[in-house]
Amino acid sequence: MTGRGGMRTGRRPTMALAMAALIAAPLPAAASEPAQEPVYSFHTLLVPQDAPAIGETRTSDGGWVRGGLFADRSARLDRAIASAEDGFDLAEGQLLALARSRMLIGCTIDRMKIRSGRPHICLADRDGDGRFDAWFPFFDEIMLFANVRKVPMAKMKPITAAGISPVDIAALATVPTRVGFELAPRNGRLAFCRTVDGKSDGYCTHDGPGLDPSGQPATARARGGEFAYRRIGKSFEVSVISPVPVQRF
DSSP: OBOGGGOBOSSHHHHHHHHHHHHHSOOOOOTTOOOOOOEEBOOEEEEEEEOOOBTOEEEESSOSEEEEEEESSEEEESSOEEETTTTEEEOTTOEEEEOBSSSOEEEOSSOOOBTTBSOEEEEEOSSSSSSEEEEEEEOSOOTTOOOOEEOOGGGOEEEEEEOEEEEOGGGGGGOOOSEEEEEEEETTEEEEEEEETTEEEEEEOOOSOBOOOSSSOEEEEETTEEEEEEEETTEEEEEEEEOOOOEEO
16 A cells, blocks of 8 residues: 555555564474484593603613503493304403493404404493493494494394493503504604504504614603613613603594
8 A cells, every 4th residue: 555655554564573473483393304323433542551660771672662552431341241142252341442422332442253253342322221232243443543433223232231330541551452552663763553462563653753773872752751762783772751641542
């Protein structure tokens, strides 16, 4: 409707208010939208276990420091879990690497031989009650690689429920494990290498400090520690100035 002088009058303000109210109203949730799949990953902790004490001198043709690789959160089973069908048996007290996930997931650090191969055995708490009630095999690497993966819900098999007790990081210094690390001379540098059963498996970073081959006294820093050393033939005489601390990789 047009009033005098060509000015518009009538219902436009009412329509604008109605439109604003419609825009501000919340949209209904889509009923068919699927729930987000949980994901998980592992973060590695380096725990030195074998190194010269401060002031002690060792002559070594191998690693200057050796230790274990663990997850940054660990726990032990409060009861044994077995599967005759799949061929595995986890004892009470079995050490587990706990994953970073909104679902409680714990996996064996070492691979285990079962009917389907040599995976890590992973346990999961599907109902969120704090106890594991299912398991699934995990064939990739756990330590040193913080890859994010989807939880394989469809591959899980039920188990008798089992709980866990947390393990303090300080207690890991005396826990043996097949998978570890060493700081050792490699190609003229003090390299970080992964070990299996005490021997390097070939995975080394080669990003450590260069080593003086002259045989004169020298120092080197690596992974937060400091060492005094000198080369003697194919070996090194090594003493610790400051120890390598427990640390995230």
